[in-house]
Amino acid sequence: xxxxxxxxxxxxxxxxxxxxxxxxxxxxxxxxxxIYLLDNPLLREPLTPEHIKPRxxxxxxxxxxxxxxxxxxxxxxxxxDLNAIFITGPGHGGxxxxxxxxxxxxxxxxxxxxxxxxxxxxxxxxxxSFPGGVPSHVAPETPGxxxxxxxxGYSLLHAxxxxxxxxxxxxxxxxxxxxxxxxxxxxxxxxxxxxNPVRDGAVLPILHLNGYKISGPTVLGxxxxxxxxxxxxxYGYRPYVVEGHDPQIMHPQMATTLENVIREIQSIQADARxxxxxxxxxxxxxxxxxxxxxxxxxxxxxxxxxxxFRSHQVPLAELHRKPEHLRLLENWLRSYKPEELFDKxxxxxxxxxxLAPQGERRMSANPHANGGTLLRDLxxxxxxDYAVDVEKPGVQQAxxxxxxxxxxxxxxxxxxxxxxxxxxxxDETASxxxxxxxxxxxxxxxxxxxxxxxxxxxxxxxMEVLSEHMCQGWLEGYxxxxxxxxxxSYEAFIHIVDSMFNQHAKWLKVTRExxxxxxxxxxxxxxxxxxxxxxxxxxxxxxxxxxxxxxNKKAEIVRVYLPPDANTLLCVMDHCLRSRNYVxxxxxxxxxxxxxxxxxxxxxxxxxxxxxxxxxxxxxxxxPDVVMACAGDVPTLExxxxxxxxxxxIPDIKIRVVNVVDLMTLQPPSLHPHGLSDKxxxxxxxxxxxxxxxxxxxxxxxxxxxxxxxxxxxxxxGYKEEGTIxxxxxxxxxxxLDRFHLAMDVLDRVPRLQAHAHLRQMLRDKLLEHKAYIxxxxxxxxxxxxxxxxx
Numbered sequence: 001x002x003x004x005x006x007x008x009x010x011x012x013x014x015x016x017x018x019x020x021x022x023x024x025x026x027x028x029x030x031x032x033x034x035i036y037l038l039d040n041p042l043l044r045e046p047l048t049p050e051h052i053k054p055r056x057x058x059x060x061x062x063x064x065x066x067x068x069x070x071x072x073x074x075x076x077x078x079x080x081d082l083n084a085i086f087i088t089g090p091g092h093g094g095x096x097x098x099x100x101x102x103x104x105x106x107x108x109x110x111x112x113x114x115x116x117x118x119x120x121x122x123x124x125x126x127x128x129s130f131p132g133g134v135p136s137h138v139a140p141e142t143p144g145x146x147x148x149x150x151x152x153g154y155s156l157l158h159a160x161x162x163x164x165x166x167x168x169x170x171x172x173x174x175x176x177x178x179x180x181x182x183x184x185x186x187x188x189x190x191x192x193x194x195x196n197p198v199r200d201g202a203v204l205p206i207l208h209l210n211g212y213k214i215s216g217p218t219v220l221g222x223x224x225x226x227x228x229x230x231x232x233x234x235y236g237y238r239p240y241v242v243e244g245h246d247p248q249i250m251h252p253q254m255a256t257t258l259e260n261v262i263r264e265i266q267s268i269q270a271d272a273r274x275x276x277x278x279x280x281x282x283x284x285x286x287x288x289x290x291x292x293x294x295x296x297x298x299x300x301x302x303x304x305x306x307x308x309f310r311s312h313q314v315p316l317a318e319l320h321r322k323p324e325h326l327r328l329l330e331n332w333l334r335s336y337k338p339e340e341l342f343d344k345x346x347x348x349x350x351x352x353x354x355l356a357p358q359g360e361r362r363m364s365a366n367p368h369a370n371g372g373t374l375l376r377d378l379x380x381x382x383x384x385d386y387a388v389d390v391e392k393p394g395v396q397q398a399x400x401x402x403x404x405x406x407x408x409x410x411x412x413x414x415x416x417x418x419x420x421x422x423x424x425x426x427d428e429t430a431s432x433x434x435x436x437x438x439x440x441x442x443x444x445x446x447x448x449x450x451x452x453x454x455x456x457x458x459x460x461x462x463m464e465v466l467s468e469h470m471c472q473g474w475l476e477g478y479x480x481x482x483x484x485x486x487x488x489s490y491e492a493f494i495h496i497v498d499s500m501f502n503q504h505a506k507w508l509k510v511t512r513e514x515x516x517x518x519x520x521x522x523x524x525x526x527x528x529x530x531x532x533x534x535x536x537x538x539x540x541x542x543x544x545x546x547x548x549x550x551x552n553k554k555a556e557i558v559r560v561y562l563p564p565d566a567n568t569l570l571c572v573m574d575h576c577l578r579s580r581n582y583v584x585x586x587x588x589x590x591x592x593x594x595x596x597x598x599x600x601x602x603x604x605x606x607x608x609x610x611x612x613x614x615x616x617x618x619x620x621x622x623x624p625d626v627v628m629a630c631a632g633d634v635p636t637l638e639x640x641x642x643x644x645x646x647x648x649x650i651p652d653i654k655i656r657v658v659n660v661v662d663l664m665t666l667q668p669p670s671l672h673p674h675g676l677s678d679k680x681x682x683x684x685x686x687x688x689x690x691x692x693x694x695x696x697x698x699x700x701x702x703x704x705x706x707x708x709x710x711x712x713x714x715x716x717x718g719y720k721e722e723g724t725i726x727x728x729x730x731x732x733x734x735x736x737l738d739r740f741h742l743a744m745d746v747l748d749r750v751p752r753l754q755a756h757a758h759l760r761q762m763l764r765d766k767l768l769e770h771k772a773y774i775x776x777x778x779x780x781x782x783x784x785x786x787x788x789x790x791x
């Protein structure tokens with residue numbers, strides 16, 4: 001064991017070290033068995049090809065190190081009665097975590113057919129990476145997991161998210177050295193600046209360096225211990241180093257180091273909780289160096305395997321064709337001495353099993369790793385109390401997200417005592433007009449606070465850091481351990497977490513099929529500063545494509561809402577904060593904009609998801625000439641302005657205005673539970689009238705959602721990758737989403753209006769006038785800027 005100042009290991013009784021090693025050997029044996037064995041789980045007879053799986057899938061290289069950490073954590077849990085969970089960063093550590101859940105008995109409790117006997121061992125081995133079985137990585141099916149194996153780079157973020165507001169929880173987070181090369185992991189180390197030892201739990205990062213990725217060395221694996229210590233001291237940690245390959249030396253080193261680390265964590269917390277927060281502590285962390293594929297085959301076919309990249313996945317292959325490899329596998333499995341670990345019935349020997357904690361102290365059975373069991377409803381204010389008083393649609397203005405900010409302020413206020421709600425935002429809370437929340441809480445920091453700072457406090461519950469990865473990862477960890485939250489972001493940059501969203505949605509999809517996984521609070525996104533009002537920041541900030549990523553996921557998981565004004569936004573957000581097991585994406589503007597619906601009308605509209613706006617339509621009692629549909633606040637504005645223009649210039653035109661607030665209603669119910677039936681859809685959109693659809697995002701998505709519908713006379717206007725620094729209305733013109741282009745679409749697609757050449761010329765002239773005006777004055781035409789619905 002090394003650290004900036006070396007410490008001598010404290011003695012651990014030899015009999016305890018023997019049990020630790022036996023438990024470790026048992027976990028390693030189970031890990032190898034899962035990768036290779038189809039039968040003969042206890043080697044009651046010599047291995048034959050019939051005992052081996054036809055396809056060898058899985059990863060061995062990281063498993064022995066994970067098993068080593070796990071067994072030593074179990075010792076400390078029993079010694080100090082710790083409330084701890086285990087997060088596995090190395091992507092394919094599945095064999096190890098399944099093995100430990102099985103040894104602790106949790107696996108058999110959840111999956112009774114995988115019993116703790118020889119037959120259960122056989123099932124445990126066969127199911128791994130096998131059709132109808134379980135994945136090769138740590139997955140939702142794995143008891144004790146809140147971090148999926150595909151989420152490379154996010155383990156530390158999930159760990160800190162789990163620790164926030166969990167003062168008694170210790171999160172042991174193993175960070176793999178391949179994972180440590182990712183950008184999201186690199187910034188994750190700064191999470192220690194956001195952990196308050198008074199009210200939060202603790203995270204113990206263990207950087208596990210085994211030196212290799214799939215086929216090459218890792219960056220941190222080649223850095224010497226002295227340099228690594230300086231690196232992590234620079235991050236604000238107090239690093240300890242444990243390294244070696246001889247178990248007789250490594251066990252006492254790890255035991256002593258972990259004990260010192262736990263004492264240090266408890267000392268930090270006790271001091272802060274007795275004296276109050278004073279300054280950011282230097283939390284301990286461990287750098288563990290072990291050989292890759294530790295205890296596995298050392299040499300295969302004349303090439304070194306243990307301690308090299310060759311042990312990453314399956315060290316021995318082609319067992320059906322190479323008898324010498326089969327013998328090596330048998331020798332490898334027998335090196336763990338299974339006859340000393342399991343009794344005649346195939347059960348782990350009681351003196352070894354006793355090393356595991358009991359009940360909910362088992363990391364595989366800790367309720368924080370099944371957060372829905374701890375989830376409590378938010379205390380919610382009545383969203384109707386924050387309503388904008390809309391006497392007439394389209395006359396008065398309000399900033400929708402500023403109105404929402406007052407609602408969120410009181411959501412925060414009502415849940416301050418329970419400490420189960422946080423807002424994550426990449427340095428944009430005030431920019432997104434949500435600053436009302438600062439009336440009841442602050443931005444969180446444990447760094448020094450200057451007199452010039454605004455709303456900063458170690459007690460703050462708004463997590464601001466200019467990293468979408470950190471915000472997303474923290475929130476996921478927070479939700480997965482049974483709390484609630486909101487992620488507010490600029491729309492264009494939410495793409496940074498596309499992969500993180502993807503993995504969380506996959507997690508939710510699988511957990512819906514696992515009865516023992518209780519539902520968790522939904523992952524709620526508020527995307528504002530959106531594409532149509534990024535005229536001041538330019539092309540780089542203009543991208544509505546996150547919606548497209550979201551709707552690729554399973555229909556039972558995703559929801560997309562496009563509230564056109566403040567009252568619909570309040571209604572939608574109240575629903576989202578109460579929901580479970582969804583990913584809700586809400587897109588709303590932050591700038592002053594016309595308000596359309598009273599609160600009562602907003603509730604009706606949001607409940608339906610899509611509706612005809614009677615006050616803006618004039619087709620009552622007959623068939624419309626055209627359906628003008630819209631989804632999104634700016635598309636709604638431009639649609640209604642186009643309707644106004646058309647009705648003034650073509651008095652006998654019959655227009656039906658349809659607004660879509662729940663995007664998924666456009667799909668048939670066979671594809672999404674919110675989908676309108678064909679009968680409902682046809683009654684709203686008709687079966688044969690032309691539909692001009694103004695959409696917030698990329699136009700093709702609407703075609704994709706409606707391709708099964710009867711009426712295919714659909715023309716969609718939306719963002720088509722045109723943008724720059726310009727005026728708000730010119731953003732619409734550049735993408736032909738503006739009122740003049742929408743009106744021309746009606747002239748072009750309604751047969752009886754195609755003769756109105758003079759009106760079309762008038763619209764083209766307006767576009768030319770607009771272009772000349774903004775070039776001269778730098779602002780939009782007054783008739784555009786000051787337009788409101790005519791009453």
